Amino acid sequence: MQPTIVIAGRPNVGKSTLFNRLVGRREAIVNDQPGVTRDRREGDASLGDLRFRAIDTAGLEDAFDDSLPARMRRQTEIAISDADLVLLVIDARAGVTPVDEHFASWLRTLSVPVVLLANKCEGRAAQPGTYEAYSLGLGDPVPVSAEHGGGMNLLYEAIAAVLGGGERSAEEETDAEKDQGPLRLAIVGRPNVGKSTLVNALIGDERLLTGPEAGVTRDAITVEWEYHGHRIALVDTAGLRRKARINQKLEQLSVGDALRAIQYAEVVALVLDGDQMLERQDLTIARHVVEEGRALVLVINKWDIVSNKPAAMSALRDRLETSLAQVAGVSTITVSALTGKNLDKLMPAVLDAYEVWNRRVPTAALNNWLNDVTERHPPPLAANKRRIRLRYVTQPKARPPTFAIFGNRPEDLPDSYRRYLENSLRERFDLAGTPIRINLRKGKNPYTKSR
Secondary structure, three states, X not given: OXXXXXXXXXXXXXXXXXXXXXXXXXXXXXXXXXXXXXXXXXXXXXXXXXXXXXXXXXXXXXXXXXXXXXXHHHHHHHHHHOOOEEEEEEEOXXXXXXXXXXXXXXXXXXXXXXXXXXXXXXXXXXXXXXXXXXXXXXXXXXXXXXXXXXXXXXXXXXXXXXXXXXXXXHXXXXXXXXXXOOEXXXXXXXXXXXXXXXXXXXXXXXOOOOOOOOOOOOOOEEEEEEEOOEXXXXXXXXXXXXXXXXXXXXXXXXXXXXHHHHHHOOEEEEEEEOOEOOOHHHHHHHHHHHHOOOEEEEEEEOHHHOOOHHHHHHHHHHHHHHHOHHHOOOEEEEOEOOOOEOHHHHHHHHHHXXXXXXXXXXXXXXXXXXXXXXXXXXXXXXXXXXXXXXEEEEEEEXXXXXXXXXXXXXXXXXXXXXXXXXXXXXXXXXXXXXXXXXXXXXXXXXXXXXO
């Protein structure tokens, strides 16, 4: 008998979208209007090497009469009573609602295991809601994007921990990664820096239209490709100019398409012109990539025509240190898309950046680090002369590596000490070149309380 997993949650949090992803086809109707799903829908589902029966349920509503919402709720309760595992889904962008709290309290009274999913975790807007989810008392929330396949490897680990499966072999790991789709690599930059030429050179085909004119590419074009056994979705984007220079509706749409490509990418290759490296617009794009929490690789194109290469590289390093410290140690690859020189170094750098972006650090190692850094350099006194104490740290999510540090007066911790913590984290756990999120939270060790 296959185990049964029930997908539950209030209306319009993405349950049917998750169900469709797990069963591998669009069986459940998906719409922005809440309450589309009414009956339970079942299907054979898989995630990596896990096989199970998935059940999509109606949105949980606080209704107990004979109304339609109440009858839908009872159907959900019946499904949960027979489940081996419940996936409670919340909308991380909307945050925790009273309805979420009510049903989390109810689920805690049952004997069925529950995994909490923070859905719609694309970009930074979902971070506050993800952290609010700790208050539901159901353990670490698993950040996912059911629509775009993000976080399926984390969901695999959470399900395997309950249903069995233990540690995955390298072959199983590959299967799970394949299940969540190819690595999405967005190629971005100012107009006419050679983005389309770079994509064509990588895949060895004139797949994309190129030319000397700026703005040839208008849509974000995705090209499926395989590199040494890794499935890659290369996304070529329109050139990004300063907002003040964008005055045509078509270009506005193209820029919006490019920004969405960054939002849904996993790694972003920012292409720079070798003769005009890291200008103001390049830095604006790079900072946007960092704000979206995407892994970043800098690609210096047209390097073959740069006359004084040592001086150019020295100037680039100085500019990175002063203007892009948020991704200290970012990989920088010099190439010529036109001649193919050094292109063989680009994809290894992309895969390395992707690995760091996905890295998870054990909680025990993190707390050993926290003890070391606070002993070596204690936090300064708060405004009232009271000592700031940082008690506990955990990593609630990767993609990018995100850390929650619990203390007594986090609001009084100066930015300089936060930068000290970030730099120390990068050094201790080899997190060079990827955005790091440090969220300071007031409270004690959340795991000292019984759940």
